[in-house]
C-alpha cells in the first residue's frame with residue numbers, strides 16, 4: 001500500500017527525530033546526478049579533469065555518511081551514454097580516473113562493508129575497466145552495509161532498449177508470454193532489477209533536468225535540484241535534504257486522508 005500521509009516511519013523508511021517529537025522517515029534509496037565538476041574547475045581556472053578529480057573525492061564522504069542517515073541504497077551517476085560526445089581528452093581522462101578510483105579508493109569502501117554494483121552498458125567500456133568493475137562487484141558481493149550502485153555508461157533510454165531486447169528474446173523463445181508482460185515483469189529486465197526504486201533523486205549544479213537518469217525507476221521519486229556544484233557537496237547538505245524529504249507528502253496518486 002502506498003503511504004498517503006507524511007513520511008512517517010514505515011518498513012521502507014529510516015527514522016529521524018524532529019523537534020516536535022514526530023518521527024519521520026528518511027529516504028531509503030537516494031540517487032544522485034553528480035553534476036558541476038567542469039564549472040567548478042573552470043571557476044578556478046583549471047582544466048575540467050581537475051573538477052572530475054575533486055568530484056571523485058566527494059564520493060567517499062557521501063557513501064560513509066549513509067548509515068547514519070538511514071540510507072541503505074545510494075546510486076550515483078558517473079558517466080552517461082551521452083557523455084561520449086565530450087572531447088577525447090576528457091573521456092580518456094575520466095576513464096583513467098574510473099580505473100584508478102575503482103582499484104584504490106573503492107577497495108577501502110569494500111573493506112567497510114559497502115556492496116558495490118555497476119549499471120549501464122559495459123560493451124563500450126575498455127576491457128581493463130570492465131575487469132576492475134567485475135572484480136569489485138565480486139569482492140563486495142557478500143557485504144551487507146550500504147548498497148552503492150555506480151551508473152557508468154548509463155542511459156535510461158538505452159537501459160529500457162536493452163531490457164526490451166532481452167524481454168523480446170524471452171518471448172521469441174517461449175519463456176515469456178506476451179500476456180504476462182506488465183509493470184512487474186518489465187523491470188526485472190532492467191539493470192536495476194535487484195534494487196528498489198529511488199525515493200529521492202538529487203541533482204547538483206542548478207540544472208533542473210534528469211539527463212536520461214533512471215527514467216523508469218524514478219516515476220514516483222521526490223526530486224531535489226540544488227545549486228551546489230558536486231565537488232562542494234557535503235554530508236551536511238545530504239542530511240538536510242534527507243530531513244526535507246521526511247516532510248514531504250508522497251501520495252502515489254492516492255488522495256490524502
Ligand code: IPE
Pocket residue numbers: 034035036037038039040078079080083094205
Ligand atoms: C558531471 O560534471 C560529471 C560528468 C558528467 C562526467 P560535468 O562534467 O557535467 O560538469 P559541468 O556540468 O560541465 O559543470
Ligand code: IPE
Pocket residue numbers: 033034035036077078079080082083207209211
Ligand atoms: C549528467 O550530467 C550525467 C552525469 C552526471 C554523469 P551532464 O552534464 O552530462 O548532463 P547535461 O548534458 O547537462 O544534460
Ligand code: MG
Pocket residue numbers: 035036037
Ligand atoms: Mg554537466
